[in-house]
Amino acid sequence: MNITGKVFSNVKDQYEKLTTTDRRIAAILTNDPELVAFGTVAEVAAKAETSGPSVVRFSEKLGYSGFVGIQSAIRDDLSQYLPSSLNRLKQDKTGNSIERAKAVELHNVEATLDKLEEASLNKFIQLLADLSRNVFILASDQCHGPAQTFRDLLSVIRPGVFMLSGTEYRISSQLIETKPKDLLICMDFERHERWLVKMQRKALDKGLYSVSITNNPLSSIAIQSKTHFFASATAPGHFDSNTGLNTLLNLFIDQLAEHSKQSVSKRLKLMHQQWEHDSVFESS
Numbered sequence: 001m002n003i004t005g006k007v008f009s010n011v012k013d014q015y016e017k018l019t020t021t022d023r024r025i026a027a028i029l030t031n032d033p034e035l036v037a038f039g040t041v042a043e044v045a046a047k048a049e050t051s052g053p054s055v056v057r058f059s060e061k062l063g064y065s066g067f068v069g070i071q072s073a074i075r076d077d078l079s080q081y082l083p084s085s086l087n088r089l090k091q092d093k094t095g096n097s098i099e100r101a102k103a104v105e106l107h108n109v110e111a112t113l114d115k116l117e118e119a120s121l122n123k124f125i126q127l128l129a130d131l132s133r134n135v136f137i138l139a140s141d142q143c144h145g146p147a148q149t150f151r152d153l154l155s156v157i158r159p160g161v162f163m164l165s166g167t168e169y170r171i172s173s174q175l176i177e178t179k180p181k182d183l184l185i186c187m188d189f190e191r192h193e194r195w196l197v198k199m200q201r202k203a204l205d206k207g208l209y210s211v212s213i214t215n216n217p218l219s220s221i222a223i224q225s226k227t228h229f230f231a232s233a234t235a236p237g238h239f240d241s242n243t244g245l246n247t248l249l250n251l252f253i254d255q256l257a258e259h260s261k262q263s264v265s266k267r268l269k270l271m272h273q274q275w276e277h278d279s280v281f282e283s284s
Helices: 005-017 020-031 033-038 041-047 052-061 066-081 084-091 097-114 118-129 144-157 168-177 194-205 243-259 261-277
Strands: 135-139 161-164 183-187 209-214 227-230
Touching: 005 020, 005 066, 020 033, 020 041, 020 052, 033 041, 033 066, 041 052, 052 066, 097 243, 118 209, 118 227, 118 243, 135 144, 135 168, 135 194, 144 161, 144 243, 144 261, 161 168, 168 194, 183 194, 194 209, 243 261
Parallel strands: 135 161, 135 183, 183 209, 209 227
Antiparallel strands: none
16 A cells, blocks of 8 residues: 555655665655554564664654654554555455455555545646647556557547657657657556656656656656656556556546547547548448
8 A cells, every 4th residue: 555644745745855765764654654554663674674763763854753653643644545445355354356356446446536636637637738738658568558548548639649669769769759848647556667767767858747657656757757646556466456547547538528628529520520431430
């Protein structure tokens, strides 16, 4: 589970000032908050490969009264955050794989949408609706399927949408077409693929406005972005789930279509005319 709440806000505000050791502790705090909330100083220190006093100092840097103070704050955050579907999962004693999958995926939807702020969503929709900006989508192999569908639907709504894919050589060549203030949307779950982090940095060097979608708001591509959206990727099995990501992308498409209703209607009318002219679909 990942947390937001007051503790995460404190970490994000102080992140640039944190030492390398502090950032290892912060990563544990965001990736495994239950360990900090219910574990011991020694357990947290061992996982962060540091000492107990370093964990205490980290807590105090964030404004808490030592480890006990940050424990109490995280417990408060978790009690407010834990979705009902995940509670049901923890209470499920049947071992029913279908019920478990349902509970996990409901958790992914709830966790993703619970962390979404209306102001951030509206600002992002305004950016997507700005036709002076081209939109470039950069996704890891794991997120490529949802990203490609997002790209296809976004292209129906507006022009100037491009998928950055292929080798580093090909993506670097595609970045030649970008201009400052264009929109870069990065999608990946931890641990990030090295090439994606490298390509994001190249795009940032060219002045693109970076938006990231990850399952950890303190991951490298999230920290480098001006806007970050959380997508829960809790898995019912061995592999990360894309349900949270798909939920978020579907919402973006629906909100943008509503925001740009008149222009979308015109584009769809022209597309339908073209489809009919080219006999794209079989007669029913």
